Amino acid sequence: MAIDTKSQLDYAKMDLLRFTTAGSVDDGKSTLIGRLLFDSKGVFEDQLEAIRRTTEKRGGEDIDLALITDGLSAEREQGITIDVAYRYFATANRKFIIADTPGHEQYTRNMVTGASTANLAIVLIDARNGVMTQSRRHGFIASLLGIPHVTVAINKMDLVNFSEETYEKIKKDYEAFAKQVGIKDIKVIPISALKGDNVVKPSENMKWYQGPTLLEYLEKVEISHDQNLKDFRFPVQTVLRPNLDYRGFAGRVASGVVKKGDKVKVLPSGFESTVKSIDTFDGELDQAFPPMSVTLRLTDEVDISRGDMLVHPDNMPKSSNKITAELCWMVSEPLSLKKKYSIKHTTQTIKAMVTEIEYRTNINSLEKEKVEQLNLNDIARVKIQTLKPLYFDPYSQNRNTGNFILIDELTNNTVAAGMIVE
Amino acid sequence: MSPVMEAKTLSHLKQLEAESIFIIREVVAEFKNPVMLYSVGKDSSVMVRLAQKAFAPGKIPFPLMHVDTGYKFPEMYEFRDKFIADIGAKLIVERNEAAIADGTSPFKYGVQKCCGLLKTQGLLDGLNKYGYDAAFGGARREEEKSRAKERVYSFRDAFGQWDPKNQRPELWDLYNSQLNEGESIRVFPLSNWTELDIWMYVKMENIPVVPIYFTHKRKIIKRKNLLIPWVAHIPILEGDEILEMPVRFRSLGCMSCTGAIESNVTDLDGIIADLITTRKSERENRIIDHGSDSSMEQKKKEGYF
Numbered sequence: 001m002a003i004d005t006k007s008q009l010d011y012a013k014m015d016l017l018r019f020t021t022a023g024s025v026d027d028g029k030s031t032l033i034g035r036l037l038f039d040s041k042g043v044f045e046d047q048l049e050a051i052r053r054t055t056e057k058r059g060g061e062d063i064d065l066a067l068i069t070d071g072l073s074a075e076r077e078q079g080i081t082i083d084v085a086y087r088y089f090a091t092a093n094r095k096f097i098i099a100d101t102p103g104h105e106q107y108t109r110n111m112v113t114g115a116s117t118a119n120l121a122i123v124l125i126d127a128r129n130g131v132m133t134q135s136r137r138h139g140f141i142a143s144l145l146g147i148p149h150v151t152v153a154i155n156k157m158d159l160v161n162f163s164e165e166t167y168e169k170i171k172k173d174y175e176a177f178a179k180q181v182g183i184k185d186i187k188v189i190p191i192s193a194l195k196g197d198n199v200v201k202p203s204e205n206m207k208w209y210q211g212p213t214l215l216e217y218l219e220k221v222e223i224s225h226d227q228n229l230k231d232f233r234f235p236v237q238t239v240l241r242p243n244l245d246y247r248g249f250a251g252r253v254a255s256g257v258v259k260k261g262d263k264v265k266v267l268p269s270g271f272e273s274t275v276k277s278i279d280t281f282d283g284e285l286d287q288a289f290p291p292m293s294v295t296l297r298l299t300d301e302v303d304i305s306r307g308d309m310l311v312h313p314d315n316m317p318k319s320s321n322k323i324t325a326e327l328c329w330m331v332s333e334p335l336s337l338k339k340k341y342s343i344k345h346t347t348q349t350i351k352a353m354v355t356e357i358e359y360r361t362n363i364n365s366l367e368k369e370k371v372e373q374l375n376l377n378d379i380a381r382v383k384i385q386t387l388k389p390l391y392f393d394p395y396s397q398n399r400n401t402g403n404f405i406l407i408d409e410l411t412n413n414t415v416a417a418g419m420i421v422e
Numbered sequence: 423m424s425p426v427m428e429a430k431t432l433s434h435l436k437q438l439e440a441e442s443i444f445i446i447r448e449v450v451a452e453f454k455n456p457v458m459l460y461s462v463g464k465d466s467s468v469m470v471r472l473a474q475k476a477f478a479p480g481k482i483p484f485p486l487m488h489v490d491t492g493y494k495f496p497e498m499y500e501f502r503d504k505f506i507a508d509i510g511a512k513l514i515v516e517r518n519e520a521a522i523a524d525g526t527s528p529f530k531y532g533v534q535k536c537c538g539l540l541k542t543q544g545l546l547d548g549l550n551k552y553g554y555d556a557a558f559g560g561a562r563r564e565e566e567k568s569r570a571k572e573r574v575y576s577f578r579d580a581f582g583q584w585d586p587k588n589q590r591p592e593l594w595d596l597y598n599s600q601l602n603e604g605e606s607i608r609v610f611p612l613s614n615w616t617e618l619d620i621w622m623y624v625k626m627e628n629i630p631v632v633p634i635y636f637t638h639k640r641k642i643i644k645r646k647n648l649l650i651p652w653v654a655h656i657p658i659l660e661g662d663e664i665l666e667m668p669v670r671f672r673s674l675g676c677m678s679c680t681g682a683i684e685s686n687v688t689d690l691d692g693i694i695a696d697l698i699t700t701r702k703s704e705r706e707n708r709i710i711d712h713g714s715d716s717s718m719e720q721k722k723k724e725g726y727f
Binding site: 011012013014015016083084085086087088090094095097109110112113116117224227229237238240241242243246250251252257279280281282289291292293295306330342344345347399400403404405407409412413414417 | 430431432433434435436437438439440441443444447448450451474475476477478479480481563564570571586589590591592593594595596598600601602613614616618619622626
């Protein structure tokens with residue numbers, strides 16, 4: 001499973017899966033990540049040795065896999081995880097980036113952060129407890145953040161005698177919930193992170209389970225269809241003018257495909273031109289698609305600057321200075337209606353105000369609540385007004401042109417994450 | 423999978439490349455006065471290549487800064503000067519001359535204090551001298567546990583210090599570049615790269631690296647399980663053996679604080695194969711990290727990158 005020999009390695013063909021794990025220490029999340037890294041050889045001997053020493057110092061015997069994900073000294077002192085940690089491992093076919101987030105209610109903001117860049121979320125459920133509030137909360141956040149694939153790992157199967165019945169019951173419960181919150185693709189896998197069953201190696205104890213192990217699933221899950229290849233959007237980052245004869249628009253393809261010779265429209269000016277070339281350091285390309293960073297040159301002299309967007313004239317994004325969005329509030333100072341914030345959306349930053357809180361979603365009951373203000377970790381449907389129109393797509397159709405952050409103009413802190421509804 | 427669909431997926435290295443280029447361009451577009459910290463090692467070589475890619479066909483629109491301690495390997499200085507001349511970049515070399523004149527060394531002051539004076543202080547002085555508001559660094563989250571929680575845009579107060587409990591949330595690829603006067607950020611475009619990714623990319627892109635990453639014969643001091651490159655200023659202790667043997671370096675720093683590994687690897691394929699089978703982490707032979715379990719976290723809080 002792990003890369004063992006050089007001959008297995010064809011790095012031109014390896015792809016990349018970013019996933020997030022939500023769950024608390026009690027669910028065995030740290031043990032699961034420790035197990036994945038350990039069994040796929042993502043941990044080094046000298047790191048293991050340090051962990052072995054710590055385990056011994058604390059009077060433990062077997063190596064404590066949870067310590068592999070141990071982080072800052074501040075956290076070790078308090079025995080908690082305070083922040084998103086990023087971890088890495090690779091198999092012969094795929095590189096993995098884990099956004100490892102603490103699962104407690106007060107860490108909703110960390111879960112949202114970890115989920116923002118993920119293609120897949122692992123929701124951990126303790127087999128003894130079944131589907132609890134926390135597992136629903138994680139599923140809700142995964143669906144809110146538009147994560148295409150959710151994997152439910154039913155952990156601690158060893159503590160319920162590897163019971164198929166328990167697995168089936170939890171599976172049924174969670175699938176019903178997933179349907180309710182609109183999770184598109186769900187996979188349920190019974191595991192024991194502590195003993196290693198169905199994490200990397202198939203379980204000897206659960207012959208009744210015919211599906212893939214967790215790692216097999218992570219390796220094979222099809223992610224090439226997840227990106228939006230339909231709607232071409234190219235937010236301009238910067239204009240490259242190395243000499244008088246060259247004027248290129250540098251940026252990353254947010255969605256869709258652009259080809260040399262395509263007609264494009266510049267927003268907001270509305271000017272139309274044709275793609276003369278798609279340039280990179282390594283030469284010209286015939287086409288570009290997400291998430292490529294390229295430089296476009298046009299056949300006409302057009303005035304374009306950072307924050308402008310290039311699109312196909314027959315496929316336009318929405319445009320408005322009034323948007324409705326899901327907002328996750330990320331700081332302890334509450335949201336102030338009518339206060340001016342900066343909104344960063346694609347490559348432009350402009351002034352904005354939250355004009356109305358429609359409702360707050362109770363992340364435990366999923367009920368809509370009427371509230372006067374938003375506090376840390378609240379998720380709410382709000383109306384926002386911006387100084388200039390934004391060019392956007394609904395987040396559900398286009399993650400890259402449907403997301404934004406709010407910045408406090410006084411503290412400069414990032415105070416909220418937003419997903420545009422309309 | 424149809425060939426058309428296949429053509430619309432990027433390999434993981436190409437995805438990492440695209441992400442890094444995006445980050446480098448964002449910084450240049452949003453900051454007044456960026457600089458790239460250039461430490462001569464493999465990560466720096468890759469980062470510089472990515473900067474070239476971000477602004478081609480133009481030149482890199484910011485200077486590179488090498489914070490020199492005076493204790494680097496002669497091969498590193500030689501490589502640096504040729505590499506920079508070849509790509510036509512602007513290089514600034516910063517040294518804490520007062521501390522160097524004072525004879526600062528790990529043997530005089532201990533590893534922690536020596537690093538604090540020559541590296542951290544040298545870096546902070548350099549950044550202040552030119553008023554840089556953003557400094558690119560080649561650190562990777564995989565390298566060390568305190569780096570695992572580092573942001574791509576790492577916000578620093580007026581003293582260049584990092585506060586792990588007070589980091590800005592970082593979502594999607596929307597990096598918050600707002601600063602108050604005197605504050606700055608460190609930017610890590612290689613955050614999501616691993617050591618293996620770096621070497622695969624060096625191979626794929628044919629990027630020059632310092633030759634002592636490959637096996638060569640060198641005079642070394644064998645001290646317990648450490649192989650310390652022999653330099654005149656390193657005191658010999660009882661029990662040390664002085665040998666000449668084939669070694670290479672997995673990461674490069676100051677001569678007195680960088681351990682060698684015994685090896686017979688002579689090419690990039692060998693390094694990659696070694697990495698896949700080796701079970702030791704990259705910083706294992708960095709004597710510098712051995713101070714205490716949290717020494718990197720501590721150094722970052724003090725302003726190290």
